[in-house]
Amino acid sequence: MAAAGGGSGAPVETPPATATAAAAEAGAVLQREPLYNWQATKGSLRERFAFLFSNELLSDVHFVVGKGGPRGGGGAASGASPGPGQQRIPAHRFVLAAGSAVFDAMFNGGMATTSAEIELPDVEPAAFLALLRFLYSDEVQIGPETVMTTLYTAKKYAVPALEAHCVDFLTKHLRADNAFMLLTQARLFDEPQLASLCLDTIDKSTIDAISAEGFTDIDIDTLCAVLERDTLSIRESRLFGAVVRWAEAECQRQQLPVTFGNKQKVLGRALSLIRFPLMTIEEFAAGPAQSGILSDREVVNLFLHFTVNPKPKVDYIDRPRCCLRGKECSINRFQQVESRWGYSGTSDRIRFTVNRRISIVGFGLYGSIHGPTDYQVNIQIIDYEKNQTLGQNDTGFSCDGTASTFRVMFKEPIEILPTVCYTACATLKGPDSHYGTKGLKKVIHESPTASKTCFVFYSSPGNNNVKLLL
Numbered sequence: 001m002a003a004a005g006g007g008s009g010a011p012v013e014t015p016p017a018t019a020t021a022a023a024a025e026a027g028a029v030l031q032r033e034p035l036y037n038w039q040a041t042k043g044s045l046r047e048r049f050a051f052l053f054s055n056e057l058l059s060d061v062h063f064v065v066g067k068g069g070p071r072g073g074g075g076a077a078s079g080a081s082p083g084p085g086q087q088r089i090p091a092h093r094f095v096l097a098a099g100s101a102v103f104d105a106m107f108n109g110g111m112a113t114t115s116a117e118i119e120l121p122d123v124e125p126a127a128f129l130a131l132l133r134f135l136y137s138d139e140v141q142i143g144p145e146t147v148m149t150t151l152y153t154a155k156k157y158a159v160p161a162l163e164a165h166c167v168d169f170l171t172k173h174l175r176a177d178n179a180f181m182l183l184t185q186a187r188l189f190d191e192p193q194l195a196s197l198c199l200d201t202i203d204k205s206t207i208d209a210i211s212a213e214g215f216t217d218i219d220i221d222t223l224c225a226v227l228e229r230d231t232l233s234i235r236e237s238r239l240f241g242a243v244v245r246w247a248e249a250e251c252q253r254q255q256l257p258v259t260f261g262n263k264q265k266v267l268g269r270a271l272s273l274i275r276f277p278l279m280t281i282e283e284f285a286a287g288p289a290q291s292g293i294l295s296d297r298e299v300v301n302l303f304l305h306f307t308v309n310p311k312p313k314v315d316y317i318d319r320p321r322c323c324l325r326g327k328e329c330s331i332n333r334f335q336q337v338e339s340r341w342g343y344s345g346t347s348d349r350i351r352f353t354v355n356r357r358i359s360i361v362g363f364g365l366y367g368s369i370h371g372p373t374d375y376q377v378n379i380q381i382i383d384y385e386k387n388q389t390l391g392q393n394d395t396g397f398s399c400d401g402t403a404s405t406f407r408v409m410f411k412e413p414i415e416i417l418p419t420v421c422y423t424a425c426a427t428l429k430g431p432d433s434h435y436g437t438k439g440l441k442k443v444i445h446e447s448p449t450a451s452k453t454c455f456v457f458y459s460s461p462g463n464n465n466v467k468l469l470l
Contacts, residue, residue: 276302
């Protein structure tokens with residue numbers, strides 16, 4: 001017994017099985033040592049749960065996330081290696097159930113899963129990790145490359161707080177050149193607030209938005225939703241050109257030959273939302289009339305609509321698109337009103353320049369000195385150097401016999417560029433009217449939301465009895 005106890009100092013042989021067990025226990029202790037009492041190093045509940053994020057420690061479920069090929073090590077068996085493009089992520093049922101009603105139902109509902117490993121082929125690994133990070137720590141980690149997949153994942157697992165962060169991120173990064181792409185996603189994910197902001201951006205910067213690559217990628221429903229709007233800031237002829245580009249891209253997506261008939265086919269009801277009556281006859285003749293997309297009968301009817309009175313009915317909207325995004329301004333250069341001003345078929349004209357980009361929506365014209373009456377009028381904006389008519393309208397207005405001016409509007413706003421010389425022209429038919437005198441050469445308009453707008457006026461052949469509305 002003394003020898004066995006080692007009292008004599010003689011070496012003692014340890015049975016092999018005992019040695020193996022001891023070594024295993026020592027190894028386990030060494031592996032556990034860095035994690036022992038880790039709780040004491042975390043000063044808050046948030047820090048403790050954040051430490052468990054994507055950590056095997058205490059995990060009781062694993063997710064195999066992403067699409068991938070055949071998995072090694074037994075396919076879907078628990079613990080199998082994830083396939084290419086997949087990621088195996090540890091998690092904790094309690095944390096997930098506490099943060100998501102979907103996970104709660106998955107683990108604790110009447111049809112709860114008992115599997116220790118769950119495959120999610122429709123979720124991107126980066127997006128799922130962003131979701132888990134938020135559930136474990138309230139930390140938001142999203143970027144331009146992952147925001148859409150994270151939004152999808154947040155909606156899939158009913159985490160509205162993370163969803164709101166995604167929408168806020170998209171809103172802050174919304175620009176004209178990505179507005180159509182984000183609008184498509186907003187409609188897909190049923191995000192009305194984001195969709196509304198996208199549409200507002202498209203309204204304000206329509207030309208830039210339709211010139212971006214994302215425009216031709218939108219679906220037909222999104223295209224129609226945009227074409228139905230009264231608030232687009234673009235000439236209808238240019239909008240038609242963009243719609244033709246979309247139709248060509250859609251033909252290619254559907255693997256159809258890019259022919260006139262197929263472009264008309266893929267456009268469907270979108271074609272009826274183009275407001276051809278808002279174009280000038282020159283714009284219509286140079287574009288839609290030669291596009292092959294309209295039938296011969298439609299082309300003839302629209303030409304008649306432009307050229308004869310009474311105008312025949314056409315199956316296209318003739319309501320102007322009111323693209324004003326703020327307060328309308330009225331620029332009046334006259335300091336005094338007199339009477340009488342007669343009309344003999346000549347035009348009232350004034351040339352002008354401005355110092356910043358604006359849109360002109362119409363003119364203010366003086367009315368009759370003989371009491372309430374009606375006038376027929378043609379109004380135009382002409383590029384003076386190019387002698388090119390940028391916009392016109394044959395219309396009429398009623399006056400009440402006072403010395404006020406009366407609004408006569410263009411079919412759509414006309415873009416005016418800085419330093420370019422334009423002629424404002426109005427040709428009236430009606431009785432003698434009031435008129436403005438002591439016209440200023442320069443008028444400066446100030447607003448609290450925009451820089452100063454400076455108008456410089458120049459005389460033009462003909463009379464100069466025109467006031468501008470912006």
